[in-house]
Amino acid sequence: MLISDDSRLSFEKGSPGRRGIRLNAAPLGAKGLRDRLPAHLLRKRPLVLPEMSELEVVRHFVNLSRKNFSIDTHFYPLGSCTMKYNPKVNEWAAAHPAFTQVHPFEGDDAAQGILQVYYETEQYLKAVSGMDRFTLQPSAGAHGELTGMMLVHAWHESRGDSRRRKILVPDSSHGTNPASAALFNYHVVELKSNARGRVDLDELRAHLDDETACLMLTNPNTLGLFEEDILEITKLVHEKGALLYYDGANLNALLGLARPGDMGFDIVHINLHKTFSTPHGGGGPGSGPVGVKKFLEPFLPRPLAAKTGDRYHWVTDPGQSIGRLRAFYGNSGIILRAWVYIRMMGGPGLLRASQDAVLNANYLRAKLKNIFQVAIDEPCMHEFVLTIRGAKKQGIHAGDIGKRLLDFGIHAPTVHFPLVVEEALMIEPTETEAKEVLDHFVKVMGQIGEEMIRDPDLILQAPHHLPIHRPDEVLAARKPVLSYRDLLREKMLAAEGAPVSP
Amino acid sequence: MLISDDSRLSFEKGSPGRRGIRLNAAPLGAKGLRDRLPAHLLRKRPLVLPEMSELEVVRHFVNLSRKNFSIDTHFYPLGSCTMKYNPKVNEWAAAHPAFTQVHPFEGDDAAQGILQVYYETEQYLKAVSGMDRFTLQPSAGAHGELTGMMLVHAWHESRGDSRRRKILVPDSSHGTNPASAALFNYHVVELKSNARGRVDLDELRAHLDDETACLMLTNPNTLGLFEEDILEITKLVHEKGALLYYDGANLNALLGLARPGDMGFDIVHINLHKTFSTPHGGGGPGSGPVGVKKFLEPFLPRPLAAKTGDRYHWVTDPGQSIGRLRAFYGNSGIILRAWVYIRMMGGPGLLRASQDAVLNANYLRAKLKNIFQVAIDEPCMHEFVLTIRGAKKQGIHAGDIGKRLLDFGIHAPTVHFPLVVEEALMIEPTETEAKEVLDHFVKVMGQIGEEMIRDPDLILQAPHHLPIHRPDEVLAARKPVLSYRDLLREKMLAAEGAPVSP
Amino acid sequence: MSYLPLTENDRRDMFETLGISSFEELVRSIPASLRGVKLDIPEGLSELELQALLERLGRKNLTTRDCLSFLGGGSYDHFIPAAVSQIISRNEFYTAYTPYQPEASQGTLQAIFEYQSFMTELTGLDVSNASHYDGATSLAEAALLALRQTDRATVLVARSVHPHYREVLNTYLKGTPFRAVEVATLADGRLDRADFESKLGPQTACAVVQSPNFFGVIEDLDGMSDRLHAAGSLLVMVCHPLALAVMKSPGEWGADLAVGEGQPLGIPMNYGGPYLGYFSAARSLIRRMPGRLAGMTLDSEGRRAFCLTLQAREQHIRRERAASNICTNQALCALAACVYMTLLGKEGVREAAEMNVDRAHTLREKIAGVKGFSVGTNLPVFNEFVVRSSKPFAEVDKKLRAANILPGIDLGAFYPELRDHFLVCATETKTAQDLDRFVEALKQC
Amino acid sequence: MSYLPLTENDRRDMFETLGISSFEELVRSIPASLRGVKLDIPEGLSELELQALLERLGRKNLTTRDCLSFLGGGSYDHFIPAAVSQIISRNEFYTAYTPYQPEASQGTLQAIFEYQSFMTELTGLDVSNASHYDGATSLAEAALLALRQTDRATVLVARSVHPHYREVLNTYLKGTPFRAVEVATLADGRLDRADFESKLGPQTACAVVQSPNFFGVIEDLDGMSDRLHAAGSLLVMVCHPLALAVMKSPGEWGADLAVGEGQPLGIPMNYGGPYLGYFSAARSLIRRMPGRLAGMTLDSEGRRAFCLTLQAREQHIRRERAASNICTNQALCALAACVYMTLLGKEGVREAAEMNVDRAHTLREKIAGVKGFSVGTNLPVFNEFVVRSSKPFAEVDKKLRAANILPGIDLGAFYPELRDHFLVCATETKTAQDLDRFVEALKQC
Numbered sequence A, B: 001m002l003i004s005d006d007s008r009l010s011f012e013k014g015s016p017g018r019r020g021i022r023l024n025a026a027p028l029g030a031k032g033l034r035d036r037l038p039a040h041l042l043r044k045r046p047l048v049l050p051e052m053s054e055l056e057v058v059r060h061f062v063n064l065s066r067k068n069f070s071i072d073t074h075f076y077p078l079g080s081c082t083m084k085y086n087p088k089v090n091e092w093a094a095a096h097p098a099f100t101q102v103h104p105f106e107g108d109d110a111a112q113g114i115l116q117v118y119y120e121t122e123q124y125l126k127a128v129s130g131m132d133r134f135t136l137q138p139s140a141g142a143h144g145e146l147t148g149m150m151l152v153h154a155w156h157e158s159r160g161d162s163r164r165r166k167i168l169v170p171d172s173s174h175g176t177n178p179a180s181a182a183l184f185n186y187h188v189v190e191l192k193s194n195a196r197g198r199v200d201l202d203e204l205r206a207h208l209d210d211e212t213a214c215l216m217l218t219n220p221n222t223l224g225l226f227e228e229d230i231l232e233i234t235k236l237v238h239e240k241g242a243l244l245y246y247d248g249a250n251l252n253a254l255l256g257l258a259r260p261g262d263m264g265f266d267i268v269h270i271n272l273h274k275t276f277s278t279p280h281g282g283g284g285p286g287s288g289p290v291g292v293k294k295f296l297e298p299f300l301p302r303p304l305a306a307k308t309g310d311r312y313h314w315v316t317d318p319g320q321s322i323g324r325l326r327a328f329y330g331n332s333g334i335i336l337r338a339w340v341y342i343r344m345m346g347g348p349g350l351l352r353a354s355q356d357a358v359l360n361a362n363y364l365r366a367k368l369k370n371i372f373q374v375a376i377d378e379p380c381m382h383e384f385v386l387t388i389r390g391a392k393k394q395g396i397h398a399g400d401i402g403k404r405l406l407d408f409g410i411h412a413p414t415v416h417f418p419l420v421v422e423e424a425l426m427i428e429p430t431e432t433e434a435k436e437v438l439d440h441f442v443k444v445m446g447q448i449g450e451e452m453i454r455d456p457d458l459i460l461q462a463p464h465h466l467p468i469h470r471p472d473e474v475l476a477a478r479k480p481v482l483s484y485r486d487l488l489r490e491k492m493l494a495a496e497g498a499p500v501s502p
Numbered sequence C, D: 001m002s003y004l005p006l007t008e009n010d011r012r013d014m015f016e017t018l019g020i021s022s023f024e025e026l027v028r029s030i031p032a033s034l035r036g037v038k039l040d041i042p043e044g045l046s047e048l049e050l051q052a053l054l055e056r057l058g059r060k061n062l063t064t065r066d067c068l069s070f071l072g073g074g075s076y077d078h079f080i081p082a083a084v085s086q087i088i089s090r091n092e093f094y095t096a097y098t099p100y101q102p103e104a105s106q107g108t109l110q111a112i113f114e115y116q117s118f119m120t121e122l123t124g125l126d127v128s129n130a131s132h133y134d135g136a137t138s139l140a141e142a143a144l145l146a147l148r149q150t151d152r153a154t155v156l157v158a159r160s161v162h163p164h165y166r167e168v169l170n171t172y173l174k175g176t177p178f179r180a181v182e183v184a185t186l187a188d189g190r191l192d193r194a195d196f197e198s199k200l201g202p203q204t205a206c207a208v209v210q211s212p213n214f215f216g217v218i219e220d221l222d223g224m225s226d227r228l229h230a231a232g233s234l235l236v237m238v239c240h241p242l243a244l245a246v247m248k249s250p251g252e253w254g255a256d257l258a259v260g261e262g263q264p265l266g267i268p269m270n271y272g273g274p275y276l277g278y279f280s281a282a283r284s285l286i287r288r289m290p291g292r293l294a295g296m297t298l299d300s301e302g303r304r305a306f307c308l309t310l311q312a313r314e315q316h317i318r319r320e321r322a323a324s325n326i327c328t329n330q331a332l333c334a335l336a337a338c339v340y341m342t343l344l345g346k347e348g349v350r351e352a353a354e355m356n357v358d359r360a361h362t363l364r365e366k367i368a369g370v371k372g373f374s375v376g377t378n379l380p381v382f383n384e385f386v387v388r389s390s391k392p393f394a395e396v397d398k399k400l401r402a403a404n405i406l407p408g409i410d411l412g413a414f415y416p417e418l419r420d421h422f423l424v425c426a427t428e429t430k431t432a433q434d435l436d437r438f439v440e441a442l443k444q445c
Ligand SMILES: Cc1ncc(COP(=O)(O)O)c(C=O)c1O
Pocket: A080, A081, A140, A141, A142, A143, A174, A176, A177, A218, A222, A247, A249, A250, A271, A286, A288, C326, C327, C328
């Protein structure tokens, strides 16, 4: 048995009195804890924590890790997530003590190395995006979007224009776009896409008015399609005095091919954890730098990285800044990885990366359209969307295809959006996958296509070869067990005869 | 599918022209390779090497790793191998650039840190073993044994005694003991053990004579039994003018409990990769320091670590040294790990380690004797041996039990020795395993005990839940395919109609 | 051009499959006027060159290995067991995405569940999310939650809350109908309860108190939550998580929300990030909680299984009606904290916390005896405290840096009234020799 | 006392199971006079203390990050891709034992098989073992093999073989009926073929030649193997493995055995170890090969499988009749070499080798022009060469160290005739600036 079937929590392992890491807690001063902190400031409720040896802890987590799919073990064509290879030299750099062991308040002169990384990363992002200035504070894409909304607001406010409370987003947009606007108390208006999955110019015109603060757009959009009318769109929006926000989650399609700044976008965020190869870490951390055109620079969060002579430093003049978006400066370890990636790839390498990402996606699209329906069958950019709405009569949903893929050691494509496509499978191979991997994927999809006809149950019951079958998500939400204490409570209730949950 | 079933070689992956790591090979000088090296010194036969992207390489090896059992993923009670936990701080230390990036010829003053580690490790090993001086050159236990044979020879030679060509080893000894003696052209005589698995004093007396150079002994021996007559044994041997060599592979039983030096041994090797927690690395590297009594010090390999005032340095005076056993000084990275371990454990911790190792073994012995026969049912030291000779009528061998254990996620005990016990299962739990793990093991062994009666085939066909079933070892030896080129050749032959091997 | 596996042959074959003769045919939907980008980015380096370059840059950073640092103030130099980085560097952890496919992510999901368990233990509250960006943004989201939950407009924030956190909160509220009102600090560093009382009003959604606060002081919040709850408001606490191993927990103080910076739990200082915003709440607030939650359930065969749950709060389901916009969080940092807590365990966590209390108080006593320096207060602290210098702090700082010591954070930069005060932090990493060396150096000032 | 999971409760329960009341009852077989050991070893440290201590010791080593080093001579500062250590640090690799249970060790076994494939490629010979301790011991075992195979008594060894290797060989032969005879080196560093001819005799089991030899010179071995084979002797070559990517291979020269140090293939200098002895041989010698061999076979269902094979050569089966006593080898280092070769691949390995040739020749040309220094020869080298100083080398060394440069290895320490000669090594890690800095510093001498 290679993968342990033990699903006990750390809390359920170990033994009372067993020790993992111990410290030499002998006090340096003459007094003990109770002399230092009065009783009423002390914790009463005892901490329920595991008591495990270091070996037990290591085995626990190593075995947990072995239950995961990941880029380094599996093909992971999760659309919109750009699951490209995370180069190992990035990890080496980010783990280097010369960068990890630096305190954020050491002062600029004591941090010239990392400051240079901040500064140069900004220059590279400017080059890639065509924007004029960046803040590297935002910690993820959604954080960048929120920053963007604040910038939009600050700009209109600065011009005395406070009617603009409306944010337009296409119905194909990622959930964070409307959510970010709403978090900032903006009013969200969703634009219906046209039959070719793009922004419908008439629909846009119909909703654009002098209460419109901004249009948020992903380009290529979440169907992997480039907005051909982009120049017309940005012109229309600008004419109405609104701004344009670019969700850069799909920038991996465009490096060196086209720039949001040139398209007319005013604000851009870039996901370093997508386009610039930093790892997803099981959900984070990421980094979502926000770039703007010159006229918005005064509003950017402070501090900003700058270089005077040979010296790198932070500029803290408040200007008309919207203020700070997080403590300190940014996710330095992620920014450092992105810097390493950009230096390794170089300009020509980045262009090639996008070209190959687009080529890989189109190749898959061409191969798979013989088996499944492509939502919008045109040349795509870095990703494309299949629809399996035809299989609904057999009760098979897109999610089921995803589950079945797991059996073959392939991660499921994105299935929870874009909402504009029924039963969507959003597939993004990225440029770091070899043609052989794509061909293998096509073969597996072909087999699944046959199974849909021959043996739908095989798909509906999938996955068959993983540590668990499908979890009961309804039960999880109806009776949330979210911590070890919840579990203990549930067990107590069960012992008292209450209906059982896990 | 969590574990890939792909068993292709790296050579069979990738694609011509694909690149992993590239270097910027632009020459600094004016000339190219062919101007530097004349044609007749250049390689003609092209290198057949993989052409893979970095992601492909990472996936290849990560997936390979996932096909292994290891301490960090599985209980590994492999007798005689002391598969104890490998502390992570050891690995941190050994990977520290301040130790990895040091060239062996930098000179003593540039290497005071690592020299201190060599020096102190020697002091600790002296304390643990009761010996007077150590060389840290030998790279493994067997290398230490060979060193020992050379020391034995040098000693006798130095006294003008050149008749002594006989080395005595018990029949329970590890294969390296006779092999090391033989490698040095010594004549090996095997002593039959007595009914209690120990050295038979009469047998010893019968073979001891003035041609005997040395007796090699493991104590506790490979049955996990302490040689109660050890003082008598060493006395007898010394009286005959022969020396005593201590194979320290089982020293994990004795830290702080008893010392080979006190028992009368003249030469000792210690396996840092067993007793002192350094990892086995899939077969190595290890380190096998050799310690001697004062009178043998002049013969030790040079250089030796020394301290003068506050300064650490190498002593290179040849003395009557047998010479050098390897290039440079030793497996520094392994020695450093052992040093860290000793510093972390401290004297009392080491004693406790041995006590717990002995307790764990006896606990298992007591529990398992209800299921299987213990070869010599007495209190054992750090390990013990079961015999399943009773199951031979069902065609079940010790090895089959080992294979069946794999199905339960437990590594097989040692089954290929000691040769004195028929169908032996040599079990060494080590002190780093928790009681719960031992109890689980007992439960599994109980189930296997039942299967032996109920369903022997289940055992004979085991393992059932691993990436491969039993490999055909006869085929492997009959038609050795030992490299990718061998495979290509086999394939060519097969294509030409020759009988097929893999 | 590393990392790109397509060979010229591959590209040719793929072009053929696609029936195209040039890449351009694939990107015809990009208007021609947008093309022809010239990327002003230097040529790629080999990894050999990159490694050398990075070493060079690294030498331009001063690390806490190279000096003796007493800097704290939201980023702490705590001991990190070697096992932490070795575990979180498992490829299967760090190269996985958010665990949307539970069958293929039981490792990550169970680890998040355990992380949530640790944070609820420490905070004494009922639920914890899977992480937020950092302590500051976590606080901002907590305030937004309170505003929504109470349907009120004001957030009271102690002036002793980390200045960056207050700035971030203000940023989040700017342009909204909501605002933050500052509650004063007493001269000894404690919350000014009278000022709090005077500002508590019918529009108060919550009060935000940090403890240990930015000046290091452990607050006595006796009666605070009762007062707030009686007024229909919530109590939000910001805490150093390791302090909670010994300090009365937010749950015990009656807090409704506890947020803060999880960096002390096994995460390096990293020049300020990536860190770990933790976010815990009372059960009643669960449906408004931002961020991901891992829950325990059963699979179709009745086996224990983990999955993301209550996703109806989240943006990918609810879009503009979501509880928050957060998507990517700080999962790997949460894993580090989880591993750290598991490794230290019940006793180790307590030991670590006690050592901080010991080091800080011991050092404060020593500095109190140095001429030219005085300590603001003798109130209990966790691992940092305020020192006042009779000389300009810039001078002190310069002298100590020359002796390779970073004496602390200039408080004047954040609080004009605290010119020549500095914040000194001493964690469990400091030895008796370290403290003595510091005190000796101060004496030379 | 870390790492010990038994609690007092556990011990009590286990004592009960065993029916004992004290540990002593378990160890009664140890004579009383042996007991009462007092371990003179300091109390254990916490990991926090240990980390600090190790950092302190580390600062007492001079690393090649801190200086510009031109040291070679059997240990080389080569570029190592970051992926190597990340892969070999996989818990499943480094905490596994020798793959005796093939079903539970396919990962290690396949990796060894691939390592063997790489070494046979590089050496051009038929088979490679799974590793030996280091280059020197690998050579000693090769000589023993040749002695056994030919049933002869003498090994001819070039004086230009690494001095440590020759010492080790002598150690291995001392006390046996066998002996090593030195073959002279010409003034320009090449093997003295005339001396070889004169020493070749009916008792010659083999000749051992290193290329590039200890002086850096790539030997021209034209006719050598024919000559030896005609005499019933074998040719043993010792080679820098990376040099074999461009240099005529042992197989092509007709060698029977190729051994040497695999450290250049992705293994750090580690102050001399752990390294990697590689060992390759012609197929006819396979049954006498020392060490482990991984073979490819089929499992009972006909699937490809790997296992250790030809174990009848080994000590655990054959005991005193084994081909060698080796058991534990350098498996993890072999894995590192395997990963290194795979990462660099066909082109990368060649590029790395060519860069060495370029750096060494370029530097030699530059140094040849510096007054006070002369280069011994213009013969082709791989990455090192001999420089003669007109001043005492100790002075040069001291001056360059003051400029933070390690100029090379003092050859006088190994060869009395080479006083004030030093061995300079320049690998692919050296840049144009590095070479210039070195040359400038030499000019200042
Ligand atoms: C199109 C799109 N926009 C925005 C986001 C949000 O980015 P983040 O997860 O970094 O907050 C995503 C993330 O999946 C995305 O795919």
